[in-house]
Each structure stands twice: as C-alpha cells, then as structure tokens.
Amino acid sequence: MGGFDVLIRVLERAMTILKTAAGAIGGRHRPLTANAMAMFTLVLLCAVGMFTDDRMLLGESVWLKPMKFGFAMGVYGLTLAWLLGRLHRGRRLGWWLGTLFAVAGLLDVGAVVYAAANGTVSHFNANTDPVAETVRTVFNFGVLPLLLTTLVIAVLVLIQRPGDRALTRALRAGLGLAVAGMVVAVWLSNSDAAPRTVTDANGNVVTMNGGHGIGDPDGSGMAVTHWSTTGGDLRVPHFVGLHGIQLLLLVAGVLSVLAARRGWLRDERVRARLVGVAGLGYTGLFAVLTWQARRGQSVIHPDWQTSLAFAVLTVAVLWATAAVVAVARRRAEPRLLRTTETEPRLLDIGATGR
Incomplete structure (x- = not known):
C-alpha cells in the first residue's frame, strides 16, 4: 500500500469520526453542522488535490491553505453548534448568529478555495484581475461578521450559565480568546507591510499589499x-x-x-x-x-x-x-x-x- 493510499485511509477515518460528531450535534444547529460537514469534506478533497495537482504557490501546494482553513472552520463550527444548543436564554438570537457565522464562514473559505483553484494568492493580493477582485470583495464583507457573531455569542454566554462552573468558565474564557484571535486576523488584514511582488502558481506576477x-x-x-x-x-x-x-x-x-x-x-x-x-x-x-x-x-x-x-x-x-x-x-x-x-x-x- 502506497503512502497516498495510507494518507487517504487515515483522512477518511478522521472524517468519519468528525462527521459522526457532526451528526450527534446536528440537531442543535443544522446550518453550522452542515457548514462543518462541508468543511471536513473539503479537507479530504484538498488532501487528494495535494497529491494529484503539482502546482506550488509560495513554496507550498495550492491546496494546503484551503485544507487548513477548512479544518479550522469545521472544528470551530462544531464547537459553536454544541455551545448554542446549551443556551437557556437568547436561543433564537443564538440560532441566527450561528446561521450568519455559517454563511460567512462558507463564503470566506470558499474564497480561499476559489483562489487556490485558480493558482493565485488569496490574501493581500492587490491585483485587479477578476479572481483577485472577487476574493478581496468576499473578504471585505465576510471577515467582520465572523468577529461580530462570536463577540455577541460571548456576551450571551456571559449573562447565563450553559453548564457547571468549570464548563461555563471554559466557554467564557475560550470565546474571549476566540474574539481576540479574530481581532488579530483583522489586524493582519490591515498590515503595513511594504508593497512587493510574488509569482503565483501560473507564473504570473502578483502585487502584494500587506x-x-x-x-x-x-x-x-x-x-x-x-x-x-x-x-x-x-x-x-x-x-x-x-x-x-x-x-x-x-x-x-x-x-x-x-x-x-x-x-x-x-x-x-x-x-x-x-x-x-x-x-x-x-x-x-x-x-x-x-x-x-x-x-x-x-x-x-x-x-x-x-x-x-x-x-x-x-x-x-x-x-x-x-x-x-x-x-x-x-x-x-x-x-x-x-x-x-x-x-x-x-x-x-x-x-x-x-
């Protein structure tokens, strides 16, 4: 059995476990669960792409970045789905916040996948071609909802106890850290790095800002x-x-x-x-x-x-x-x-x- 077959079997097993978890949580928040299952499927597809597509971008496979984004978004989405199912107050508001997060997350990761499929840089790409313009537009409108929904969900957890004291403290601290981590992402998007150029997977020159x-x-x-x-x-x-x-x-x-x-x-x-x-x-x-x-x-x-x-x-x-x-x-x-x-x-x- 080759290394590729072993990797695929390991990934299939991991995806089965994660999809089982998603199924167990599914009744709590279906949009977030659907988002997570889509992300885990993306991880598997990107793993296949890394072996079947030899295009390289900035020293790595064009499919490595969307695979990492998909996995991170899937795990975080499952966590939110489980958390929102434990709320006693503001459940309806929580459901809509989770739905907004699921849609925004799908758009953001979708933009990364779109750029990867076209062999170009997704973040900090200042080119004016249609792919770069589309990705930049999605990021401009899709990143802030992820931060704001997490912030409001954190406030909902602060005003109630979704579990025992230990669990509640873990959720409050964890959501606060998640908000801080997303603020760093916004900080990233406003980086003051000097303009420069790199070469994408197609051999085209990409102007980078930030x-x-x-x-x-x-x-x-x-x-x-x-x-x-x-x-x-x-x-x-x-x-x-x-x-x-x-x-x-x-x-x-x-x-x-x-x-x-x-x-x-x-x-x-x-x-x-x-x-x-x-x-x-x-x-x-x-x-x-x-x-x-x-x-x-x-x-x-x-x-x-x-x-x-x-x-x-x-x-x-x-x-x-x-x-x-x-x-x-x-x-x-x-x-x-x-x-x-x-x-x-x-x-x-x-x-x-x-």
Whole structure:
C-alpha cells in the first residue's frame, strides 16, 4: 500500500469520526453542522488535490491553505453548534448568529478555495484581475461578521450559565480568546507591510499589499503550518486564540472525568478554579506570542526577553495550579476522614445483627 493510499485511509477515518460528531450535534444547529460537514469534506478533497495537482504557490501546494482553513472552520463550527444548543436564554438570537457565522464562514473559505483553484494568492493580493477582485470583495464583507457573531455569542454566554462552573468558565474564557484571535486576523488584514511582488502558481506576477509577517512579510519555513522562521508571524497568535476554546473545553472535560476518582475534584468550584488558571495561562501565552510576533521575532527563535516572559508565565501557572490543588486536598481531608470513621461502625452493626 502506497503512502497516498495510507494518507487517504487515515483522512477518511478522521472524517468519519468528525462527521459522526457532526451528526450527534446536528440537531442543535443544522446550518453550522452542515457548514462543518462541508468543511471536513473539503479537507479530504484538498488532501487528494495535494497529491494529484503539482502546482506550488509560495513554496507550498495550492491546496494546503484551503485544507487548513477548512479544518479550522469545521472544528470551530462544531464547537459553536454544541455551545448554542446549551443556551437557556437568547436561543433564537443564538440560532441566527450561528446561521450568519455559517454563511460567512462558507463564503470566506470558499474564497480561499476559489483562489487556490485558480493558482493565485488569496490574501493581500492587490491585483485587479477578476479572481483577485472577487476574493478581496468576499473578504471585505465576510471577515467582520465572523468577529461580530462570536463577540455577541460571548456576551450571551456571559449573562447565563450553559453548564457547571468549570464548563461555563471554559466557554467564557475560550470565546474571549476566540474574539481576540479574530481581532488579530483583522489586524493582519490591515498590515503595513511594504508593497512587493510574488509569482503565483501560473507564473504570473502578483502585487502584494500587506502581509502576515513582521520583518519578513511572506515568511514561512515551518512544516504544515508554514509559519515564518525568519521573522514575526501574526498567524501564530491568531491560531492560538481561535482554538483556545477547544483546549479549555478539553481541560474541563478531563477534570470532570478525574472527579470520579479524585474526591477533591468533586467540588465544581475546584474544577472551575483550575479551568480559570488554565484560561489565564492560555491568555498569557496568547499575549506573549502576539508581543513576540509584533517585534518581528519567529516563534521558534525567541530572544532572552521572550524566553523570560514564557518562563515567568510557566512558573505562575504551575504555582497557581499547585496552590489550588493543595487547598482543595486540605479541605477535602475532613470529609474523607468522616467517611472512613463511619465505615467501621456500619460493619460492627452488621456483625451484631448476624
């Protein structure tokens, strides 16, 4: 079996899992679920395109970018569909916001696919040909709705509790991070990088205004992500902010599972504090990465200032986690002792009865 066949089987398996999840969530918000399924199908098609279409654009397959956009949009859409199904207040408003997000997301990713199919650059393309004009128009009208709908959904979550304390805190922090990540995307679209030219997959010259890189506007180098190794890259904090909600939901879920085995985790206030620590730590990571990128520094080449910031952040998160755990265990000990003292008496009563 060749590498291509193996890749296709792995992708088919992954898509099956994701589509199963989409089916389970489908009743909560059908437009977002349909959007997610379309995105996951796009991922599979782009993977095939990477092997059957040898066109290269800025050092990568023309189909790599739409594949990454499709996967990110699909995962985020499923997360929103699940979240909107948990709202107690503003459900109708939430449904319309989710529908607007699904449509805007489909248009934005569709523009990336359209540019890729034509072998040209989607973002920062200042050419006046019909493809560039169409893509630019879609971005001008499609990006802002993604930010605004997420912002309003975040407000809806702030005024209610869609789950226990830990889950609610994860959702609030995650949506706040998503909004911040999208603000970085708007920041990206207004980059002050100097005009320059690149060559597209067809050999045509493309005039570029703006760019994702600081210091090296079109920098790349990292595998798969193609984040810059030669300068700052605002795509890094954009990605980290946008997907923080999934990580924090995972933290809340893991803590909930562990609560069945760890008595001190059964108090939802303890789990909420730990999720809060994770949220603050992740927000700190987002802030440091944004600061690093704006200083024109690659994420894999931090200077002493960035390294110090990461070190301080790590120590603060570890200390806060240890403090929450220590206090929770100490408060749980009296309850455990009372339980232990009760068990022998119950056994004695049973023995006397016999």
